[in-house]
Amino acid sequence: MKQDTTATDAGNKARMVDIAREAGVSLATVDRVLNGRDGVNAGTASRVQAVVQRLNYAPNLAASQLSRGRVLQFDIVLPAGGNTFIRDLGEAVLAAERDFNAFGVKPRRHLIEGFDPDALAEALRRIGRGSDGVGFIALDHPAVREAVAELAAAGVPVATMVSDLPQSARIGYVGVDNRAAGRTAGDLMGRFLAGRKGEVGLIAGSLAYRGHEEREAGFRSVLRERFPNLTVPALVEGHDSVEQSATVTARLLDAHPGLIGLYNIGGGNRGVAEVLRRRPADAPHLVYIGHELTPHTRRFLIDGVMDAAINQNPRAEAAETLRLLLGHHTRPGPAEPAAPVRIEIFTRENLP
Known part of the structure; x- marks a missing residue:
């Protein structure tokens, strides 16, 4: 007796008709189950889904839509x-x-x-x-x-x-893995500062974003593990705003004269850069690391205002x-x- 291998032979692609035959239901029922429509009882839907998985059914997405x-x-x-x-x-x-x-x-x-x-x-x-x-x-x-x-x-x-x-x-x-992104920023900061001892300021968009919280944790962990010469005196939130980021950057420089590094966890890079350009005497050798390659951060990198941008596509x-x-x-x-x-x-x- 010849075995029916229509839907299971290697190289053959299962079809909706194969699923209907194997599950003992109509094509209309298979269509309703595959597209999540009502009108199929739970037991039948479960049987159809089991056949779908067993036959490794892969629909032609463009055609079906x-x-x-x-x-x-x-x-x-x-x-x-x-x-x-x-x-x-x-x-x-x-x-x-x-x-x-x-x-x-x-x-x-x-x-x-x-x-x-x-x-x-x-x-x-x-x-x-x-x-x-x-x-x-x-x-x-x-x-x-x-x-x-x-x-x-x-x-x-x-x-x-x-x-x-x-x-x-x-x-x-x-x-991206945001904790890994923060650790990357910490590694770059430590290497760029090359053994200098001092304070590094952190600017977040908002720690209500888990991604910003994870970046902060990753950054701090690398400094603790490998660069104990660097300390973080404060973290401020700029709410990814150019204006607010400029304001909190100026406050950081006022509160912590001699700051040797800045890590901007979120957006608002233009605000940070504007303050650093306006007050070069307050941060003559400050390392500035931020996120995302945009036309603005590209210009800051070329001008030497920013040292590195950590990017996602x-x-x-x-x-x-x-x-x-x-x-x-x-x-x-x-x-x-x-x-x-x-x-x-x-x-x-x-x-x-």
Whole structure:
């Protein structure tokens, strides 16, 4: 007797008809289960999903979306303000529509108040009601975690970007390892200062961002382990604002004369640089390290105001977030882990 190997032979790709036959259901039932639609009892859905996994079914994403004329609306929620990296990230989200158009994906960008967890939670609920998936830069707060749980319970996948919200119902995180980024900054600071003894100031956007908190922890840990000659007298928050970052930088220089290093954990690099340019006598040999390669930080590196920029690629993060959300709709089972985002280091000598 010849064995039927239509769906299981190596090199053969399982089809919806194979799943229907193996599970003993109609094609319409398989379609409803694969696309998360109502009308299938739990036992039948479980049987179909078991066959999907056993046959390693991989749908033709473009064909399945376009054949139905279905559009997946993905909403990316970003903090408003003058942060150049966030602006570039938002533009990358909109530009990614060209690459994801074949999959029936339509991305939308939303700008909201970035440092108010209650406002962020309410925005997630409001935007999520009409969305097929939400990506956002997370504030680590119970109100935000609860909003994510509500969206997940309603079947709306949520992905975090740039700054994570672990122990939440999000399907994945897209961004650099922020603790490693902070350790990298600490290593660079210690090497650039080459045994000098003194104080290094820290400027964060907000420690409500877990990513900023992790960068601070990584930076301090490297100084404790390998550069005990360097101490951190204070950490101030500039809220990723050019104006506020300039104000807190000036206060740091006033409160700690002789400061030999500055690490800007978040945004607002223009504000920090403006103060250092305006007051060169207060910091004649100060090492300044920040994040993200933008037209502004590129100029600061070339001019010698900034010594190093630790970068993450906004285009890669936008695309990976959309891919992660798309996978929720097109792949059975748990979300596929997001591809890691590389940490890049730029100085004036290796600018692209």
